[in-house]
Amino acid sequence: MSDLVGDARTWSPDAQEAVRLLAVSALVEGRDRSEVAGLFRVSVRAVDNWWARWQEGGRDALLSRPRGRRTGEHQVLSEAEQAAVRQAVLEHIPCELGLSGQLWTRGLILIRNALGSGSLVVCE
Structure with a gap:
């Protein structure tokens, strides 16, 4: 070509x-x-x-069709889990939940969700 x-x-x-x-x-x-x-x-x-x-x-x-996944398709978290993560991010800073740092990152949110409420220290 x-x-x-x-x-x-x-x-x-x-x-x-x-x-x-x-x-x-x-x-x-x-x-x-x-x-x-x-x-x-x-x-x-x-x-x-x-x-x-x-x-x-x-x-x-x-005609062209929308690309990619449909909204909501293949979500890892249930609606209730998503709401819990949103609430935790809005109400707390990472160190209050046993995570390192003062600001939320996607990595911290992922780790927090995966491991629950243990005393986890993560450095990014």
Whole structure:
């Protein structure tokens, strides 16, 4: 691939969406799938996937979707545990709970949650 274009995976979701729509538009106009892949510097497999998505769901199937986990998915702490951590951070400083330091860090919060209310001294 040309250094000028770069890796399409690094493009913004809007740019990726535009390429998908343009590629399918070229297929609708009768261009060959390998020609479209070369034109947009993507694999024939990607073009085939976009075509299948378009045939199944139309234009909406090619639009960008939110990336990453859904809010709340795969959370380590339950709602009650999250509330307890928030309350401890709001009401106490780390040394009052047996932790080193005067300020909360993510590491201290993680250690505090993992080990409970023991007399733990941590240095960061």
